[in-house]
Amino acid sequence: MVSPFLYFPGERLSLTELTAACLDGLLTPIGEGFMPADAVETTWMRARSLAPLLGDRWAAVRASAAWVHGGIVLEPTRHHVQRASAERTRPVRWAGVISHDVRVPPGDVVTIAGVQVTSPGRTLVDLARSADADDIAAASSWGVASPELVADARAWIARHPRFPYGRRADEVLASVGSP
Numbered sequence: 001m002v003s004p005f006l007y008f009p010g011e012r013l014s015l016t017e018l019t020a021a022c023l024d025g026l027l028t029p030i031g032e033g034f035m036p037a038d039a040v041e042t043t044w045m046r047a048r049s050l051a052p053l054l055g056d057r058w059a060a061v062r063a064s065a066a067w068v069h070g071g072i073v074l075e076p077t078r079h080h081v082q083r084a085s086a087e088r089t090r091p092v093r094w095a096g097v098i099s100h101d102v103r104v105p106p107g108d109v110v111t112i113a114g115v116q117v118t119s120p121g122r123t124l125v126d127l128a129r130s131a132d133a134d135d136i137a138a139a140s141s142w143g144v145a146s147p148e149l150v151a152d153a154r155a156w157i158a159r160h161p162r163f164p165y166g167r168r169a170d171e172v173l174a175s176v177g178s179p
Contacts, residue, residue: 006048008033031075043070048113050079053097059084059109059116061100062130063138065123068112071142084109084116121152128153129169136172143176150176 007027009015018034021027027034030041031049039045046068050060059065062080066072082100083089093099108122118126127139143150150173157166157173 003048005035005039005045006030006033007035008052043068044113046070046075047115047117051113051115053079053094054081054115056116057083057085057087057089058099059104059118061104061118062123062126063135065118066127066138066142068117069120069123071120071123071127071146072138082118120146120149121156124149124153124173125156125163125166125169128172129163129165139172140176143173 007013007018009018013021018027022029022034025037028037030045032052033049035041035045035049047060050064050068054060058081060068060079061082063072063076064079064081067075078096078098080098080100082102082104084104084106086103088101104118104122108118109116110119111117117123124139124142127135127142130136130139143153154170154173157163157170160166163169
């Protein structure tokens with residue numbers, strides 16, 4: 001599907017032409033493509049910009065999913081993708097992409113603009129259980145901005161008591177909810 005607001009190299013213009021349009025101030029990079037500089041960056045635009053990277057077998061997770069949902073403002077320098085299909089496939093081998101081959105359960109995935117992304121609650125849990133300080137900071141700031149999402153994430157943890165590092169995630173999310 002060709003979008004009037006997203007340009008991918010090779011669809012209508014070459015990478016050289018798209019880069020030149022960026023230098024002229026007409027386009028700005030987003031995900032794996034480019035968008036008009038005066039267009040509003042929406043959840044749909046962020047998700048659709050990852051379509052060449054994700055295809056139909058992968059889902060955006062962690063900071064990438066948080067960026068799609070609007071939980072973090074800046075696009076991550078390295079996108080995290082996780083297998084969403086039942087069949088094993090070769091991992092994505094692009095620079096700046098970290099792939100996780102463990103299948104994300106279908107109940108934890110939402111489809112936005114034709115691409116799969118982990119749900120906001122699951123995404124917040126993944127950020128909060130991380131050992132990376134940037135992920136924990138992102139989880140905390142997103143949790144402060146969306147207290148109802150913290151409740152949803154903590155309920156997800158309660159439904160999955162044996163989830164790896166779930167206790168760490170619950171502690172991080174509990175500290176976000178307390179004054």
